[in-house]
Amino acid sequence: MQDMEHLSVISPKVVLFVKKNAEETSSGNALVIIECSAEQNHGDRNNHESASKQMDVSKIVNELKMQESSFKSNLWEAVERLMFIKRNEISSLEDFLISVKDCGAAARGNKVNQATKSHTASTTDSDKKHSAASTSRSHKKRALCHRTGPLLPVEMVEHLRKRIGSATKIVHVEDIGARNAVHVEVPQELSENLRSVLHSIGITQLYSHQAESIQASLTGKNVVVATMTSSGKSLCYNLPVIEALSQSSSSCALYLFPTKALAQDQLRAFLAMTKGFSGSLNVGIYDGDTNQQERTRLRQNARLLITNPDMLHVSILPHHRKFGRILANLRYVVIDEAHVYNGAFGCHTALILRRLRRLCSHVYGSDPSFVFSTATSANPREHCMELANLPTLELIQNDGSPAARKLFILWNSEDSAIEDISFLFAEMVQHGLRCIAFCKTRKLCELVFCHTREILQETAPHLAESICSYRAGYIAEDRRRIESDLFNGKLSGIAATNALELGIDVGHIDVTLHLGFPGSIASLWQQAGRAGRRERPSLAVYVAFEGPLDQYFMKHPNKLFGSPIECCHVDAKNQQVLEQHLACAALEHPLSLFYDGKFFGSGLNSAIMSLKSRGFLSYDPSCDSAAKIWNYIGYQKMPSHSVSIRSIERERYKVMDDQEKEIEEIEESKAFFQVYEGAVYLNQGKTYLVTSLDLSSKIAWCQKADVNYYTKPRDRTDIHVVGGNVAYPAPAKLSNQFSRTTARADPCRVTTTWFGFYRVHKGSNMIFDKVNLALPKYTYTSQAVWVPVPRSIIKAVESKQLEYRAGLHAASHAVLHVVPLRIICNLSDLAPECADPHDGSYFPERILLYDQHPGGTGVCVQVHPFFMELLATALELLTSCHCREDDGCPNCIQSFCCKSYNEVLHKDAAIMIIKGILDANISSDSSGS
Numbered sequence: 001m002q003d004m005e006h007l008s009v010i011s012p013k014v015v016l017f018v019k020k021n022a023e024e025t026s027s028g029n030a031l032v033i034i035e036c037s038a039e040q041n042h043g044d045r046n047n048h049e050s051a052s053k054q055m056d057v058s059k060i061v062n063e064l065k066m067q068e069s070s071f072k073s074n075l076w077e078a079v080e081r082l083m084f085i086k087r088n089e090i091s092s093l094e095d096f097l098i099s100v101k102d103c104g105a106a107a108r109g110n111k112v113n114q115a116t117k118s119h120t121a122s123t124t125d126s127d128k129k130h131s132a133a134s135t136s137r138s139h140k141k142r143a144l145c146h147r148t149g150p151l152l153p154v155e156m157v158e159h160l161r162k163r164i165g166s167a168t169k170i171v172h173v174e175d176i177g178a179r180n181a182v183h184v185e186v187p188q189e190l191s192e193n194l195r196s197v198l199h200s201i202g203i204t205q206l207y208s209h210q211a212e213s214i215q216a217s218l219t220g221k222n223v224v225v226a227t228m229t230s231s232g233k234s235l236c237y238n239l240p241v242i243e244a245l246s247q248s249s250s251s252c253a254l255y256l257f258p259t260k261a262l263a264q265d266q267l268r269a270f271l272a273m274t275k276g277f278s279g280s281l282n283v284g285i286y287d288g289d290t291n292q293q294e295r296t297r298l299r300q301n302a303r304l305l306i307t308n309p310d311m312l313h314v315s316i317l318p319h320h321r322k323f324g325r326i327l328a329n330l331r332y333v334v335i336d337e338a339h340v341y342n343g344a345f346g347c348h349t350a351l352i353l354r355r356l357r358r359l360c361s362h363v364y365g366s367d368p369s370f371v372f373s374t375a376t377s378a379n380p381r382e383h384c385m386e387l388a389n390l391p392t393l394e395l396i397q398n399d400g401s402p403a404a405r406k407l408f409i410l411w412n413s414e415d416s417a418i419e420d421i422s423f424l425f426a427e428m429v430q431h432g433l434r435c436i437a438f439c440k441t442r443k444l445c446e447l448v449f450c451h452t453r454e455i456l457q458e459t460a461p462h463l464a465e466s467i468c469s470y471r472a473g474y475i476a477e478d479r480r481r482i483e484s485d486l487f488n489g490k491l492s493g494i495a496a497t498n499a500l501e502l503g504i505d506v507g508h509i510d511v512t513l514h515l516g517f518p519g520s521i522a523s524l525w526q527q528a529g530r531a532g533r534r535e536r537p538s539l540a541v542y543v544a545f546e547g548p549l550d551q552y553f554m555k556h557p558n559k560l561f562g563s564p565i566e567c568c569h570v571d572a573k574n575q576q577v578l579e580q581h582l583a584c585a586a587l588e589h590p591l592s593l594f595y596d597g598k599f600f601g602s603g604l605n606s607a608i609m610s611l612k613s614r615g616f617l618s619y620d621p622s623c624d625s626a627a628k629i630w631n632y633i634g635y636q637k638m639p640s641h642s643v644s645i646r647s648i649e650r651e652r653y654k655v656m657d658d659q660e661k662e663i664e665e666i667e668e669s670k671a672f673f674q675v676y677e678g679a680v681y682l683n684q685g686k687t688y689l690v691t692s693l694d695l696s697s698k699i700a701w702c703q704k705a706d707v708n709y710y711t712k713p714r715d716r717t718d719i720h721v722v723g724g725n726v727a728y729p730a731p732a733k734l735s736n737q738f739s740r741t742t743a744r745a746d747p748c749r750v751t752t753t754w755f756g757f758y759r760v761h762k763g764s765n766m767i768f769d770k771v772n773l774a775l776p777k778y779t780y781t782s783q784a785v786w787v788p789v790p791r792s793i794i795k796a797v798e799s800k801q802l803e804y805r806a807g808l809h810a811a812s813h814a815v816l817h818v819v820p821l822r823i824i825c826n827l828s829d830l831a832p833e834c835a836d837p838h839d840g841s842y843f844p845e846r847i848l849l850y851d852q853h854p855g856g857t858g859v860c861v862q863v864h865p866f867f868m869e870l871l872a873t874a875l876e877l878l879t880s881c882h883c884r885e886d887d888g889c890p891n892c893i894q895s896f897c898c899k900s901y902n903e904v905l906h907k908d909a910a911i912m913i914i915k916g917i918l919d920a921n922i923s924s925d926s927s928g929s
């Protein structure tokens with residue numbers, strides 16, 4: 001009985017002991033009960049060893065209840081609740097005692113309290129002997145139970161340090177100092193109307209950048225406002241627009257927001273601002289949620305139309321005559337959050353804006369000014385000029401807004417990042433700090449929400465309902481409700497995906513938590529920018545996962561805080577996308593080589609020829625031959641309907657509960673990651689079990705469940721190179737020694753297979769069951785660029801005792817990293833073929849990149865001519881990177897988008913493979929010449 005610690009005298013007959021280092025019971029408990037008499041209690045424990053029983057907590061509690069019915073029920077409740085909630089976490093007597101202490105007044109007012117006091121004192125020494133990890137866990141519990149009342153965000157760092165003790169997880173604190181405002185008087189040229197608008201929202205002075213930008217816009221210049229998050233960028237476009245609309249009763253404006261939520265938010269702000277406004281501004285949102293009646297009303301009356309690029313593409317431009325009044329009088333086009341228009345989506349938006357400007361010019365004789373805003377782009381001017389094909393653009397970036405101090409903590413989790421962020425989330429809420437916990441995936445978002453709520457139910461039940469989750473997939477009504485609850489202060493915390501990253505005004509937020517690196521430094525700042533608005537000090541905590549990418553930033557904080565944010569890229573010359581939009585443009589208004597070159601660039605001629613040969617365009621011989629007019633003659637009535645600008649899928653699975661209520665719709669490509677028979681499915685913190693999946697009607701039926709595990713699909717993505725000609729030939733002139741490239745560009749078939757799932761214990765994250773499933777595969781055709789690896793190289797790598805597969809995996813990541821050095825693209829458009837680290841079966845011997853969008857956006861075809869040069873650049877990258885680890889760093893072989901979580905990478909093997917391919921290529925080149 002030396003390993004027993006006295007827990008409490010529960011009754012004259014029963015004493016609870018914790019068995020130190022006990023083997024876990026089936027439900028993961030290490031509690032032992034000693035049954036004895038009151039006198040025996042004070043005797044030698046060894047005498048009663050035979051009476052000890054180790055069993056499930058549930059059985060213990062029931063047995064104790066039966067034996068001791070006279071005991072106070074509220075204490076039972078407390079103990080029971082505690083045991084169930086904490087089942088895997090009771091690592092020391094102190095943990096348990098602290099938790100008991102927190103379990104209500106009843107528990108504190110009786111014998112347990114006395115036992116608690118004496119044993120808290122007596123176990124302090126033994127606690128010191130605990131390992132660092134268990135000490136930190138113990139401190140964590142103490143933190144959870146410790147309520148000191150409201151704290152300021154900046155006080156939280158010290159508080160956390162005290163709570164988690166010496167085994168600190170805080171590896172770095174970046175102190176981002178406050179910035180003073182640079183105010184200027186409201187410019188003289190602003191009308192009385194505008195002054196009264198400002199007055200009505202309590203603004204007496206402008207920030208310097210606002211005045212600069214407003215003045216430029218009022219004189220008709222195109223402007224990009226590139227200042228910090230929460231720097232008052234909305235005013236930079238709202239004021240000139242209100243001015244224009246109030247000066248002329250016919251003037252109109254168009255606002256483009258990338259999300260519906262943002263559009264709603266901005267409409268709210270605009271209406272609040274113009275509440276007492278004398279003139280009629282007629283503002284409205286025209287998006288997929290707008291009903292027919294409202295659409296008609298807006299087409300007839302709106303002067304400020306708030307929409308998105310998708311609506312512009314499929315509805316407004318193809319039916320432009322119905323919007324003729326607005327287009328003819330268009331004074332301003334506002335594009336908020338310009339950094340979102342990046343990569344493939346940016347490329348499509350760039351062509352949509354060209355279609356808009358062309359119609360304004362050719363059909364309606366208008367030439368609107370553009371106002372862009374962005375907080376997180378390293379090249380705002382270059383990016384926005386390319387986006388709208390503008391000859392000039394005024395860059396406003398001298399930020400005159402004030403900012404309060406922000407502390408940015410890097411938190412390296414020793415055990416579970418999910419548990420840590422949940423603990424931090426609960427801790428913030430308990431100290432009166434409003435908080436958003438950003439999670440990378442929908443599932444993580446639900447898990448963090450559930451964990452945090454469990455903690456709060458235990459430690460501060462009155463706060464358990466004050467948190468919520470928010471992610472894509474929720475029905476619009478739920479999202480609007482959550483947004484407004486957060487705005488109104490009904491909610492004090494929210495676990496969210498990047499759906500909440502853009503500038504929705506969610507009221508004041510004190511703290512942002514970030515679970516894992518969100519994919520770009522720009523995105524991390526964008527998320528962190530949600531807190532500390534309105535000059536309040538704030539806190540951000542980046543909680544790292546175990547993966548190499550997060551660990552890299554934990555080791556090198558300067559790579560986060562000292563590096564510039566990423567550039568935004570769009571490639572409006574992408575031949576494939578250009579042709580898709582030219583077909584749409586030709587339907588909207590006939591195309592002319594003569595008049596349209598300035599909108600669509602030098603690729604116009606060859607794109608028209610290609611469309612002609614494919615039966616989309618025909619030349620109108622009746623027109624003046626110099627103007628060369630081309631009409632749309634394609635078989636599709638509305639070509640824009642088949643051009644998906646965000647790869648939005650039409651095929652979706654519905655998730656229904658047993659009351660036949662729809663809970664969510666999930667895109668087909670993502671459905672089986674979430675719903676399959678036996679899956680634990682989470683939605684807004686509720687746990688469901690998927691009882692059946694009807695593949696024909698695409699419905700997943702589920703019912704509420706109370707389970708202590710989650711499920712994880714087992715899946716694999718295979719690339720099958722189909723062969724044959726690619727749609728677009730490589731440019732004739734290829735450069736230097738790699739002209740006889742062995743790289744190929746081919747159509748490919750991308751197939752994701754789900755072959756089952758794991759059941760994983762919630763607390764321990766241990767897999768305890770493996771289930772096989774037969775689900776339909778998800779397949780789409782796309783394009784790939786690839787190069788085979790000669791057998792001799794594989795042998796050479798293996799002869800050095802290096803892992804060939806790890807080298808191949810690392811090499812494809814390195815090649816992916818250098819693609820943006822040669823072409824303008826978004827890295828998420830492309831993906832490398834990643835070897836499944838847990839699958840030892842055949843894997844193709846090649847380095848391959850494929851286009852992630854069904855049908856492909858043409859990036860691989862563009863890459864093909866210089867693929868071997870990319871290999872040479874990748875080799876330079878690897879050999880010049882001084883990181884020492886075999887599995888490299890994010891600067892060389894680790895990739896954020898790796899589907900195999902950067903497992904099984906080897907830098908030296910990658911160097912050998914790339915070098916080998918290049919050597920083989922040069923020798924085949926010289927032997928062939």
Ligand SMILES: Nc1ncnc2c1ncn2[C@@H]1O[C@H](COP(=O)(O)OP(=O)(O)OP(=O)(O)O)[C@@H](O)[C@H]1O
Pocket residue numbers: 203204205206207210228229230231232233234235375502503504505529533534
């Ligand atoms: N000149 C000003 N004086 C005082 N407060 C201002 C001024 N201009 C704007 N604000 C306030 O600053 C807050 C942030 O403004 P806004 O939402 O326009 O910022 P933003 O730069 O668009 O933010 P985000 O980057 O998140 O989209 C608002 O509450 C707004 O009322």
